[in-house]
Amino acid sequence: MKQLSLKGQTALITGASSGIGKACAEQFAEIGVNLIITARRFDRLNELAQTLTKQHGVRVTPYQLDVRDNGVVEAVFKQIEQAELDIDIVVNNAGLALSSDKLQDGKTENWDTMIDTNLKGLLYVTKAALPFLLKKNKGHVINIGSVAGLGYYTAGNVYCATKHAVNAISHTLRMDLAGKAIRVSEIDPGAVETEFSEVRWSDKERAKKMYEGFHPLVGADIADAVIYCATRPEHVNVSQMVVYPQAQSALTDINRTGDQPKSIFDVTKNRKDFLCLDGF
Ligand SMILES: NC(=O)c1ccc[n+]([C@@H]2O[C@H](COP(=O)([O-])OP(=O)(O)OC[C@H]3O[C@@H](n4cnc5c(N)ncnc54)[C@H](OP(=O)(O)O)[C@@H]3O)[C@@H](O)[C@H]2O)c1
Numbered sequence: 001m002k003q004l005s006l007k008g009q010t011a012l013i014t015g016a017s018s019g020i021g022k023a024c025a026e027q028f029a030e031i032g033v034n035l036i037i038t039a040r041r042f043d044r045l046n047e048l049a050q051t052l053t054k055q056h057g058v059r060v061t062p063y064q065l066d067v068r069d070n071g072v073v074e075a076v077f078k079q080i081e082q083a084e085l086d087i088d089i090v091v092n093n094a095g096l097a098l099s100s101d102k103l104q105d106g107k108t109e110n111w112d113t114m115i116d117t118n119l120k121g122l123l124y125v126t127k128a129a130l131p132f133l134l135k136k137n138k139g140h141v142i143n144i145g146s147v148a149g150l151g152y153y154t155a156g157n158v159y160c161a162t163k164h165a166v167n168a169i170s171h172t173l174r175m176d177l178a179g180k181a182i183r184v185s186e187i188d189p190g191a192v193e194t195e196f197s198e199v200r201w202s203d204k205e206r207a208k209k210m211y212e213g214f215h216p217l218v219g220a221d222i223a224d225a226v227i228y229c230a231t232r233p234e235h236v237n238v239s240q241m242v243v244y245p246q247a248q249s250a251l252t253d254i255n256r257t258g259d260q261p262k263s264i265f266d267v268t269k270n271r272k273d274f275l276c277l278d279g280f
Helices: 019-030 042-056 070-082 108-136 157-176 196-201 204-210 219-230 264-269
Strands: 010-014 034-039 060-064 089-092 139-144 182-189 240-243 248-250
Touching: 010 019, 010 108, 019 034, 019 042, 019 089, 019 219, 034 042, 042 060, 060 070, 070 108, 089 108, 108 139, 108 157, 108 182, 139 157, 139 219, 157 182, 182 219, 196 204, 219 240
Parallel strands: 010 034, 010 089, 034 060, 089 139, 139 182, 182 240
Antiparallel strands: none
């Protein structure tokens, strides 16, 4: 199997202070990729930078970055340029869901935060990063979407909408970059146990329950998918990868019984055991 060596390249990751983004930083560092890690919680980034540099000898540069603020995004990319850091791979990972309200009960400030982070933030970062890739006509943009961007669930309204938008951006960016040697991939995870549900509900107990009774994905499973996409030979573009935990058979169906369904009939019979009533 031909695998592209990324040693010495630089990956910029948004939302690297936790979960999937942090796991991506760890796995890129393991294969010798230098890192620019960003998020709002700088103390976490600093600690991660020190650990990864010590463990793997890679250069890790942390930047505090709130992707919702385009002025800050532009300023950080200016600093990256002034520091003469390069960017080969961009992982647009920063994102969140807030609450699980039906639209009629939704809080507009939650909608704004999700749209500003998951959609506008991804656009701002991509626009600011692309000149680094275009300059050398080489690179890879990897967007973390969601299975919520490929389907629908009750009360998923705005979170689903932002992830559907990420899916549209991934497809159209690939088209906009036609003729350039830049790859665009999207990874769409199912249920991953991270801080995601805690952030969503501000309720540790409820978040813990979300992952009970089945074996969820962890951040490292999605990082593994990111590394797979990035290490394909340069003429190969994995355009989209959907990754579910084995126990999740569809966006809204998680088997929490501990046994895997033997037939579709069993799934129907035990429907209440499979429904992911709170969504994710
Ligand atoms: N967990 C799942 O089941 C799941 C499933 C499908 C897709 N996803 C997607 O995976 C991505 C990562 O989520 P996760 O599961 O790893 O959750 P997580 O553990 O809560 O991590 C989210 C990351 O996003 C960052 N972030 C949030 N708002 C930000 C902002 N305004 N500016 C910059 N960074 C921001 C957070 O950092 P700071 O708070 O330090 O800024 C954190 O590092 C998200 O896009 C999410 O939608 C998750």
